[in-house]
Amino acid sequence: MSRIALITGASSGIGKATAELFAGAGIDLILCGRRQERLNEVAAELSDKVKVTTLVFDVRDKGAVKAMIGSLADDWKNIDILINNAGNAHGMGSLDEGDTDDWDAMIDGNVKGLLYVSKAIIPLMLENGSGHIVNISSIAGKQTYANGAVYCASKAAVEVLSEGMRLELTQHGIKVTNVAPGAVETEFSLVRFKGDEARAEKVYQGFDPLQAADIADAILYAVNAPSRVTIADITILAGAQSAATVIHRK
Ligand code: 8X3
Numbered sequence: 001m002s003r004i005a006l007i008t009g010a011s012s013g014i015g016k017a018t019a020e021l022f023a024g025a026g027i028d029l030i031l032c033g034r035r036q037e038r039l040n041e042v043a044a045e046l047s048d049k050v051k052v053t054t055l056v057f058d059v060r061d062k063g064a065v066k067a068m069i070g071s072l073a074d075d076w077k078n079i080d081i082l083i084n085n086a087g088n089a090h091g092m093g094s095l096d097e098g099d100t101d102d103w104d105a106m107i108d109g110n111v112k113g114l115l116y117v118s119k120a121i122i123p124l125m126l127e128n129g130s131g132h133i134v135n136i137s138s139i140a141g142k143q144t145y146a147n148g149a150v151y152c153a154s155k156a157a158v159e160v161l162s163e164g165m166r167l168e169l170t171q172h173g174i175k176v177t178n179v180a181p182g183a184v185e186t187e188f189s190l191v192r193f194k195g196d197e198a199r200a201e202k203v204y205q206g207f208d209p210l211q212a213a214d215i216a217d218a219i220l221y222a223v224n225a226p227s228r229v230t231i232a233d234i235t236i237l238a239g240a241q242s243a244a245t246v247i248h249r250k
Pocket of ligand 1: 137138139181183184188244
């Protein structure tokens with residue numbers, strides 16, 4: 001029987017790349033995101049390979065998360081894999097000058113959003129006595145950098161939540177994998193710098209950055225590992241990257 005994966009933030013970046021790779025591997029998909037049109041495009045692209053359904057909600061909206069996941073037809077509720085991918089950086093600035101709305105967006109999305117989605121899905125996995133949760137953290141969750149402390153804190157929280165989930169859920173047959181990517185060329189920097197394309201492009205200049213598909217590869221590896229194996233943690237840096245803020249540029 002084919003597996004079912006629910007992916008948040010599935011309309012772009014790592015979420016979309018994971019959906020594409022999973023479809024190739026025969027995994028049915030529940031694609032979640034805030035933008036129905038973009039989700040529809042991804043769904044249309046993949047629905048000749050696997051069964052695909054979409055759910056539109058913002059992970060920050062507790063009520064919507066509960067209602068939308070609760071609205072899934074019974075067949076779709078047998079979720080084998082949860083990819084907690086939705087998350088973003090908003091702004092970059094010092095703690096004295098940072099925008100508190102940006103802080104709210106990062107803590108609410110990256111931390112509370114991940115919790116709301118997990119809370120809606122863990123009971124379904126417990127009922128089945130199996131499941132796999134993959135949390136997309138960041139190298140920023142392991143290494144703090146100036147002007148990014150709130151983003152780093154939000155991702156450090158993801159690291160801790162991965163550990164907490166693993167401690168609570170292993171006994172119930174549910175695996176938890178934490179994936180911490182470094183510099184991946186997606187819309188990440190464009191969002192962080194609020195649409196400033198020149199600034200966003202500079203982040204990935206002078207070296208060969210990671211692509212979303214590189215992260216998707218690692219995720220597929222983790223969810224395909226035999227049942228005797230738990231891939232607990234994967235950190236993936238760009239080939240020219242040695243730490244969160246250390247990149248060898250030509
Ligand atoms: C994104 C990686 O190093 O730009 O999560 O914060 S970094």
